[in-house]
Amino acid sequence: MEKAKIDAIQLFILIFLFELGSALLVPLAIEAEEDAWLAIFFGLAVGILIFLIFHALYQTYPDSLPTQYMRNIIGNYLGWVLGFAYCLYFLYLSARVLRDFGSMLLTIAYHETPLFIVNLLLILLIIYTVYQGIEVMARTGELLFVILYVLAISGFILIVSSGLIDLSNLKPVLEDGIVPILNVAITQTIFVPFGEAIVFSVILPYLNNPKKAKKVGILALCLSGINLMIVMAVNIAVLGVNLTKRSQFPLLTTIQSIQIADFLERLDVFFMLALIIGIFIKITIFFYAAVIGLGDLFKVTNVKQLIYPLGLVVLLLSNSIASNITEHIQEGLVIIPFILHFPFQILFPLFLLLIVYLKKRKKNKA
Amino acid sequence: MIRVFGLFLIPAISITLLTGCWSTTELNELALVSAIGIDKNEEGEYVGSFQIINPGSVAGSKSTGQGTASPPVTVYTSTAKNLVGLSRNISAKASRRLYFAHTSVVVIAEELAREEGIKNLLDALDRDPEFRTTTAIIIAKNARARDLIKILTPIDQIPAENVIKMLKTNETMSGENINTKTRQVIDALSTKERDPVITGVELTREAEGGKLESIQQTEPESIIQVGGIALFRNDRLVDWAREKTARGIVFLLNKVKETDISIDWKGNEEAVVYNMIRQHTTVKPVIKNGKPEIDVHVKAEGIIGEVQVAIDLSNPDTLKRIEQEVNKEIQGELSKAIEKAKENKTDIFGFGESFHSTYPEHWKRFEKEWNDTYFSELKANIKVESFIRRTGLRNKPYLKDTN
Known part of the structure; x- marks a missing residue:
């Protein structure tokens, strides 16, 4: 791990932007129809529990990376394999998000540009950022946070003032009871975006004041969760459930419906900026975690040497993981949550925590 | 040496990558x-x-x-x-x-x-x-x-x-x-x-x-x-x-902004014109004895635009009477619009939508035969409240009362 420190506000911003990332853009939890915001709420609640799990691990080993403490907890070999699996998981997720970015941009604006070129441009930027290290990432985050919030607030004012919001679109609440909502939360919102915060187990050791980690993490998760709930509720209130369901990017359609005074319209650029800011931070963090983790596992003295080759891997992976957007999204919604998100976000951390607990008890007895 | 090379490389890369000339039109x-x-x-x-x-x-x-x-x-x-x-x-x-x-x-x-x-x-x-x-x-x-x-x-x-x-x-x-x-x-x-x-x-x-x-x-x-x-x-x-029926539809969709309502006065056809300036129509679904009903409430504000007969507009009671006539007229237009939609069995007002969002359990029963049965037998209770706020620059018309 590199010698660098970030402060609590920077961590807060990184978690916040990371959570909004791609979740802001897609029809999150729309399977819960009018109650999508409720499903996001349940996801948030469980997401905070997940955060508490890996925060507990962090508290036990405040100065070491997960790849290090895993070897401490479950033995050198097994821990190494698990750490390696985590690095691959983060690398795969960065490729997935990069693919999200490329397909979105191609769908919305650049129909004739090859996916490879679009992805290449972003990954070059990300390689550069990661090369500069965590402090630069954190400062970039601060800057982008301000931009994103100004956009979000002005966008919200524009939507409200053009009278687009029809709250009756959000009714009826709980039409088929709570079961379908929990179902969506369990299969989707817990893992994406809230469970994905597991990647911050790699970032936490950089925090200059470890005591603040818990508070900052929970606050950032809550704020991003509330923001996502508002965005989804606004989408549904403006577009109605039907259209939101059919849209690849409901937020874009919502922004496109703004028409004020015959000249404030077609504000697609709001969406584009949110897309690029959110996704940039999200991939950067996943990628950074993978690079740092692999550097630690393979005892690479200069971690920066890994960045270019791994960037190339992410780029090629992002092009080859799916042959079309439907396949890509289906994988993300149906397959990945069960075979990847569930074990990596909940099962393994819980298992590690259990062993730590048992070890401690044994120590105390002895 | 490397620094000089780098100085040339950065602009070279920027020029090729940042221009955004891919598929330009x-x-x-x-x-x-x-x-x-x-x-x-x-x-x-x-x-x-x-x-x-x-x-x-x-x-x-x-x-x-x-x-x-x-x-x-x-x-x-x-x-x-x-x-x-x-x-x-x-x-x-x-x-x-x-x-x-x-x-x-x-x-x-x-x-x-x-x-x-x-x-x-x-x-x-x-x-x-x-x-x-x-x-x-x-x-x-x-x-x-x-x-x-x-x-x-x-x-x-x-x-x-x-x-x-x-x-x-x-x-x-x-x-x-x-x-x-x-x-x-x-x-x-x-x-x-x-x-x-x-x-x-x-x-x-x-x-x-x-x-x-x-x-x-x-x-x-x-x-x-x-x-x-x-x-x-x-x-x-x-x-x-067309015309009044069409306006009734627009009323029910709450999309009317300004309009003129003409009413008959003492046998003179369309002799008083009410310029509506703003209105708000709310549609509220209710269930009575298991049957869907719809409560429509129109609130309108406006001024007197034209009077072709001699009426004393300085008398508040007269304005009340005009208001009542306007209410009747708007009510008529709304029922015409609803009748038209019922005849054609087409729920253009989205009443189904409001039933679905207010009474989701009942809606499951209505859903299948909404247009054919429930909508075409729907009872509408229309209530109109219109207010005359001003009468223009004159109160009494220049016409002398001949009646």
């Missing part, structure tokens, strides 16, 4: 489509008419003061089995690529909407990222969409703009049409809880509208005018509502 390679018209021919193919703006004749003529020889728009037509095909086939005729981001109106022929329905038409428009679904959609009443697209208009040069402005002005001035957006129609088509309504537009006279001479006179040979509201059942046009 300059403005002079695009044909801006201002309106799309869709008809159907005898062979069962779609006929698409694309109104394309002539940039030269729109921009230049005013500053030089000379009228150019070419009209402000050009219309290309093509035939195909689907909408994407229509636009592709134009490339055999037009010199530029069609660009749809600035399309302001979509015209659908009445015949097509009546016989085949519109559900197959809109997917291409919905899916394409270039086309905006906030674009207005209208029905060419008693006319081919092609003829409507071809008409040149006198005041606003680009006909599509003219039509849009006309619809908007008419919507605010009379409340007898609604400016339906493509997205709203698609929304209504995708649910059972609402049926679409689209404003119809007609030609005053059949004429050679495509010639520049037709607008080079004080009274153009043919102009486009609003022709009522088209009621759809599912995706098929079933009936037209």
